[in-house]
Every structure is written in structure tokens, then in C-alpha cells.
Amino acid sequence: MISTFALSTLTLLLFASSLVLVLPRIWQRREQTETNVDWLRLRQEELPLDAVKLREEAALRLMEEGELDAAAAPADRPRHTWAGQVMGIGLMVAGVWWLYQQLGGWEDVQIAGELASLEQATPEDVLILIDRIELRAEERQANADYALLLAEYHLTGNNPARAVPYFERLIQAGATSPEILGKASQAEFLSSDRVLSPTARGRAEQALSIEPAQPAALATLGMAAFEEADYRLAIFYWQRLRALEVLGSPGHTMLGQVIERASRELGEPVEEPVVVAAKANPPSEASTDGGVVVQVLLPDGAQPPEGTAVFVLARPEGAAAGMPIAVVRVESGSWPLQIALTDAASMAGQLLSDFATVSIEAQVSNNGQPGRQNALFWGRVDVATVGSGEPVQIRLNRD
Numbered sequence: 064m065i066s067t068f069a070l071s072t073l074t075l076l077l078f079a080s081s082l083v084l085v086l087p088r089i090w091q092r093r094e095q096t097e098t099n100v101d102w103l104r105l106r107q108e109e110l111p112l113d114a115v116k117l118r119e120e121a122a123l124r125l126m127e128e129g130e131l132d133a134a135a136a137p138a139d140r141p142r143h144t145w146a147g148q149v150m151g152i153g154l155m156v157a158g159v160w161w162l163y164q165q166l167g168g169w170e171d172v173q174i175a176g177e178l179a180s181l182e183q184a185t186p187e188d189v190l191i192l193i194d195r196i197e198l199r200a201e202e203r204q205a206n207a208d209y210a211l212l213l214a215e216y217h218l219t220g221n222n223p224a225r226a227v228p229y230f231e232r233l234i235q236a237g238a239t240s241p242e243i244l245g246k247a248s249q250a251e252f253l254s255s256d257r258v259l260s261p262t263a264r265g266r267a268e269q270a271l272s273i274e275p276a277q278p279a280a281l282a283t284l285g286m287a288a289f290e291e292a293d294y295r296l297a298i299f300y301w302q303r304l305r306a307l308e309v310l311g312s313p314g315h316t317m318l319g320q321v322i323e324r325a326s327r328e329l330g331e332p333v334e335e336p337v338v339v340a341a342k343a344n345p346p347s348e349a350s351t352d353g354g355v356v357v358q359v360l361l362p363d364g365a366q367p368p369e370g371t372a373v374f375v376l377a378r379p380e381g382a383a384a385g386m387p388i389a390v391v392r393v394e395s396g397s398w399p400l401q402i403a404l405t406d407a408a409s410m411a412g413q414l415l416s417d418f419a420t421v422s423i424e425a426q427v428s429n430n431g432q433p434g435r436q437n438a439l440f441w442g443r444v445d446v447a448t449v450g451s452g453e454p455v456q457i458r459l460n461r462d
Contacts, residue, residue, distance in 0.1 A: 245279030
């Protein structure tokens with residue numbers, strides 16, 4: 064089946080070829096050329112009758128230059144050879160093809176067509192297509208789409224070593240979204256015998272500072288902590304990751320099993336963190352544990368569906384973005400909600416009780432994920448005192 068692109072290209076080349084071959088044979092001057100006698104006649108018509116001297120000078124000039132008979136000076140006919148024109152067409156087609164190979168991408172068009180029909184492809188066809196994409200990605204290393212596709216394919220295909228260079232290419236090109244940073248860290252960790260390098264750790268922590276619930280970063284830091292026998296920290300990350308999974312799903316069950324194993328290695332039971340609590344904590348817990356009690360109020364007339372995810376985050380005073388100090392995720396029930404932020408909900412490496420004042424932010428999510436972009440309602444208090452026991456009220460606004 065001929066693609067629209069190929070048909071259009073062929074049509075344009077045929078049209079250009081017809082212009083080269085036909086037009087020179089049609090557009091020819093068939094009238095006779097003007098002679099000196101014609102010029103003299105026109106000149107005498109322009110001059111007034113009493114300008115005798117000028118008329119004589121014009122006639123003298125005709126005599127000096129020589130009079131040419133009109134019949135003796137026919138117009139030269141252009142000369143065309145089929146061989147020369149065909150050679151010109153060949154050079155034109157070759158030039159167009161070379162230019163397209165340099166600036167366009169017939170291979171890119173074919174790859175896009177193969178990707179569009181990938182659902183009907185066999186596993187062998189997929190492998191052949193991946194090989195073609197890898198070759199094309201080396202030819203066009205600035206193509207971020209190819210790099211991302213190959214990185215995702217090799218990482219999900221249990222071949223992280225081949226995914227690493229493509230993630231590196233993306234990051235060097237400026238693609239530093241939390242998802243790419245988290246997956247780049249994961250690919251490097253898995254490809255280096257489960258050893259987390261400082262670069263990979265920094266990327267995972269950077270991903271979490273932008274998106275505290277980034278799954279790949281949480282999974283990677285959890286696995287790295289387990290390999291380093293820091294079971295408490297591994298449980299911390301895995302519990303946060305488990306909170307993102309649907310209850311009863313394979314991912315939720317698997318994470319429960321690895322958390323249980325880490326708990327046995329730790330030698331003590333581990334309670335579920337506040338971040339995955341099904342309902343808000345009592346205010347007394349926050350006041351006795353150096354935390355903050357937060358009362359979340361909806362806008363007038365608003366009522367989100369029951370069970371909607373609500374996130375409450377604490378950040379350093381005045382900070383509107385960046386990695387939170389502590390995060391709590393609860394499911395909404397009766398409003399207003401009263402939620403306790405304590406050290407149990409603190410992010411790794413910091414404790415809420417170490418801060419005298421913090422900024423508190425509340426988000427009612429429309430899809431179970433944190434972030435302003437996912438919030439139905441949102442509100443913030445810039446200064447809240449830690450450990451005071453006095454509830455901090457946040458009146459939400461429609462985002």
C-alpha cells in the first residue's frame with residue numbers, strides 16, 4: 064500500500080519533470096526580432112518634424128551600424144536535447160532525495176507507521192522495529208522521542224543496562240521530569256548489581272523533591288536501603304509506595320510481602336505510617352509528638368465524593384514547593400477534616416519536630432495523586448507553629 068507521503072512526493076516529482084521537459088518546447092519566441100530599420104522608424108516618430116538635425120543623426124547612425132534586412136535576421140530557435148533534459152531530471156531527483164535524507168526522515172515516517180500498527184505486530188516484528196529505532200536513534204541523537212521510547216522499553220523489558228545510556232541522553236538534553244529522573248536512577252541501580260551510586264541517589268532524591276510520590280524513585284531508594292541493610296529506611300520508602308497502590312492489587316500485595324520481610328530482618332514490628340491512614344489522627348497525637356494539628360475546611364457549597372484522597376504537606380516556612388518535611392494522605396469522610404502531622408509522617412532524613420514553624424498545604428486530589436495539577440481544592444497556611452497543639456485551619460479554594 065502506497066502511503067500518502069510517497070504518493071505526494073511522486074506526484075510533485077512528476078510535475079517538476081514535466082516542467083523541465085515540456086515547457087522549454089512550448090515557451091518559444093516565434094516573432095521575428097526587431098531590426099535597425101524598425102528602430103529608425105520608431106525614433107523618427109518620436110522626434111518632432113522640425114528637428115531635422117536629430118533626424119539626420121539617427122539616419123547617419125543607421126548607416127554606420129549597417130542596415131539588416133528583417134528576413135535575413137530570423138530569431139534563433141532554442142536548442143534542446145532529450146539526453147540533457149533527462150540528465151537534469153536525474154540530478155534534480157537525486158538532489159531532492161539527498162536533501163530529504165539530511166533534513167527529513169523517510170525512515171521516521173516508516174517507523175511512525177509501524178508504531179501506529181504495533182497492536183497487530185508479532186514479537187519478532189517488535190524486535191525488528193526496536194532494532195530499526197536504535198539505528199535511527201544513533202543517527203539522530205537529538206531525537207528525544209526515540210531515546211525515551213528505547214529507555215522505557217529496555218527498562219520494562221528487564222534490560223536496564225541498555226536503558227541507562229538513553230536516560231543519560233534525555234537528562235543531558237534537559238529532560239528532568241520526576242518520572243525520568245526516578246526511572247534513570249532505577250535503571251542505573253539495577254544495572255550496577257543493585258548498588259546505588261551518588262549520582263543515581265541524587266536523581267532519585269531530586270525526583271522526590273519535585274514529586275514526593277514518584278513511584279520509581281521510592282522503589283529505588285527502598286531497594287537500595289534494603290541492600291544496605293537499612294531496613295527501617297527501606298520500610299519507610301516501601302510504605303509510601305504501597306500507599307499509591309490500590310488496596311488488594313498485585314502491587315499492594317507484593318509490597319506488603321517485602322515490607323514484612325524487612326520487618327523480620329529488623330526484628331521488630333513496624334506500624335503503618337500516618338501517610339497511609341484511612342482516617343485522620345486525633346489531635347492529641349500531634350500535640351504530644353511535636354507535630355501540627357490541621358483542620359481542613361471546604362469552600363462553601365463544595366462537597367467532594369466520599370473517599371476522595373486528601374494530602375496534607377508540611378514544608379519549611381515560606382516554601383511553596385520542594386520536598387516536603389512530612390506528608391499525610393487520608394481518605395475524606397465527614398468534613399471538616401482534622402489531621403495530625405507528626406514525625407511518623409516525616410520524609411527521610413528530616414523530622415517535623417526539628418522545625419519551630421512550617422508552612423502547611425492541603426490538597427483534595429481528583430485522581431489520588433498529590434500535586435497542584437491534580438487538586439480539586441487547595442489551600443495553604445504560610446506559618447504554623449510546631450507542637451503548639453492548637454489546630455491550624457486551612458480554608459480550601461477551588462483550584
